[in-house]
Amino acid sequence: MMHLTNPLLLAVILINFFTLGSARLGACIRGVALQGALLALLPLLIHGFSGHAILLALGAFCLKGVLIPWMLLRAIREVRIRREVEPLIGFVPTLIFGALTTSGAFLFADFLPLVHEHREGLFVPTALATMFAGFLLLITRRKAITQVLGYLMLENGIFIIGVLLSEALPLMVEAGVLLDLLVGVFVMGIVMHQINREFTSLSTQRLSALKE
Amino acid sequence: MIFGLILHLALLLIFAPLLTGIISKTKALFGGRVGAPLLQPYFDLVRLWRKGFVFSRTTTWVFLAGPVVGLVVPLLAALLIPFGALPAPLSFQGDLILFVYLFGLSRFFTASAALDTGSSFEGMGAVREVTFSCLAEPTVLFALLVLARLSDGLSLNSLLGPHLLGAWHSEAGASLGLILVCLFVVLLVENSRIPFDDPTTHLELTMVHEVMVLDHSGPALGMILYGAALKMMVLAALLVRLALPWQTDWWLTDAGLFLAGLVGVAILIGVVESTMARLRLPRVPQVLIGTSLLSIFALVLVLR
Numbered sequence: 253m254m255h256l257t258n259p260l261l262l263a264v265i266l267i268n269f270f271t272l273g274s275a276r277l278g279a280c281i282r283g284v285a286l287q288g289a290l291l292a293l294l295p296l297l298i299h300g301f302s303g304h305a306i307l308l309a310l311g312a313f314c315l316k317g318v319l320i321p322w323m324l325l326r327a328i329r330e331v332r333i334r335r336e337v338e339p340l341i342g343f344v345p346t347l348i349f350g351a352l353t354t355s356g357a358f359l360f361a362d363f364l365p366l367v368h369e370h371r372e373g374l375f376v377p378t379a380l381a382t383m384f385a386g387f388l389l390l391i392t393r394r395k396a397i398t399q400v401l402g403y404l405m406l407e408n409g410i411f412i413i414g415v416l417l418s419e420a421l422p423l424m425v426e427a428g429v430l431l432d433l434l435v436g437v438f439v440m441g442i443v444m445h446q447i448n449r450e451f452t453s454l455s456t457q458r459l460s461a462l463k464e
Numbered sequence: 465m466i467f468g469l470i471l472h473l474a475l476l477l478i479f480a481p482l483l484t485g486i487i488s489k490t491k492a493l494f495g496g497r498v499g500a501p502l503l504q505p506y507f508d509l510v511r512l513w514r515k516g517f518v519f520s521r522t523t524t525w526v527f528l529a530g531p532v533v534g535l536v537v538p539l540l541a542a543l544l545i546p547f548g549a550l551p552a553p554l555s556f557q558g559d560l561i562l563f564v565y566l567f568g569l570s571r572f573f574t575a576s577a578a579l580d581t582g583s584s585f586e587g588m589g590a591v592r593e594v595t596f597s598c599l600a601e602p603t604v605l606f607a608l609l610v611l612a613r614l615s616d617g618l619s620l621n622s623l624l625g626p627h628l629l630g631a632w633h634s635e636a637g638a639s640l641g642l643i644l645v646c647l648f649v650v651l652l653v654e655n656s657r658i659p660f661d662d663p664t665t666h667l668e669l670t671m672v673h674e675v676m677v678l679d680h681s682g683p684a685l686g687m688i689l690y691g692a693a694l695k696m697m698v699l700a701a702l703l704v705r706l707a708l709p710w711q712t713d714w715w716l717t718d719a720g721l722f723l724a725g726l727v728g729v730a731i732l733i734g735v736v737e738s739t740m741a742r743l744r745l746p747r748v749p750q751v752l753i754g755t756s757l758l759s760i761f762a763l764v765l766v767l768r
Contacts, residue, residue, distance in 0.1 A: 258635075258638055259638060259641075262638045262641075262642075265761070266758075269754065269757065269758070273750060273754055343750055344749070344750055344753050347750070347753060347754055347757055348753070348757065350757075351757040351760060351761060354761060354764075355760070355761070355764050358764050358765075358768055359768075362768065
């Protein structure tokens, strides 16, 4: 099963690049959903079909691959925005930054004092690269929805590291993390709704003009 | 040696226009039409060759040099690259640099010939074409660097040697997959195919490559069309060897495998052309920078 994980992690990195370079919100949401669904396969590939792994995979798939993307797609349909206009940094510079951080993650992962079995393979660099890509998305975009996507991507990166540790980590912690994520997206959805109602636009830039 | 040379050139000269025919046939089938016969590009070439040269009085010798260099360069480049498992007739250390920049030479002359006419449309086309190809160049070089890292030589013959089959199954398989995608995008850019340029457009403003050859007619246009077909086959040869690294020890089966791969690439191009719309002009550099970054990433993967 191990030989399937490398193409899978590679696909995760490619989705990072795709999301950083794409202007269409719908495509970005589907990209992140696909990423979440692919990562949900990861516990099965690493730990085999044990009860713990199946529960983890099922929970992650339902939340990150189906429920949250569905909510986000509904949100953009309701507020009628289709694309991210003028991000703080352009798409090409973000892509270049993304490539730099990805390469940096690969270099940095070689210096980390890891257990021997984690040293081989793409797990740790992919996790770091996905987290950096999520950060970039959070920092550079103006629309609240893309920032939610950045947050999701950040969590995907953490999930990869979590899967490596899932032998030691009790199921409760994993479930807690997934629940946190769901609540976070809910809160952001409410915030988005409020921003949209106040300003008839989803740009977070307008928030800085708030007065007491 | 002599046999290899003759076989190489015969394959190239005979089968190159067929690829264009296959692409247009695929597009016709997708559109629900019967389409032109597969051999139509050959008929076109014969028809063009029978006509006479017409030159504008404002042009100089540069105008004729464009098509001639455009025809000769793919022939030279074809001698450097193995066709499937058939080794390249001409090979030396570092010939990959020559391979990449031979096409730069032909582009320089095509653009100069376009500028020589003094037409503003052709100047615009030249600008776009040069911009696109200078953005595509890093992708090719990084892809070749990945291959060079995996092999133990710096000639295209050793880069595309029999070790590729083993490399696909090793850790480097992921990188090879990435550069395969990147090289396919470069193939589409360099041959002005649809997501980047529409070869059948009829509006000068939206043309990129076509507008540069608007003033050529008769045998000169024939040379350009034939040169373009040869160029597509030479660049597709790189892709085919990478995707189908199998080796049989008989030249006939090797050539057959190679041609089958080429037909596959041509059909793939046809499918891409019929299912995708053309990209907006500002999106093209973004896509090309994206592929450069992907190939850099592939290099990082094999370097670690």
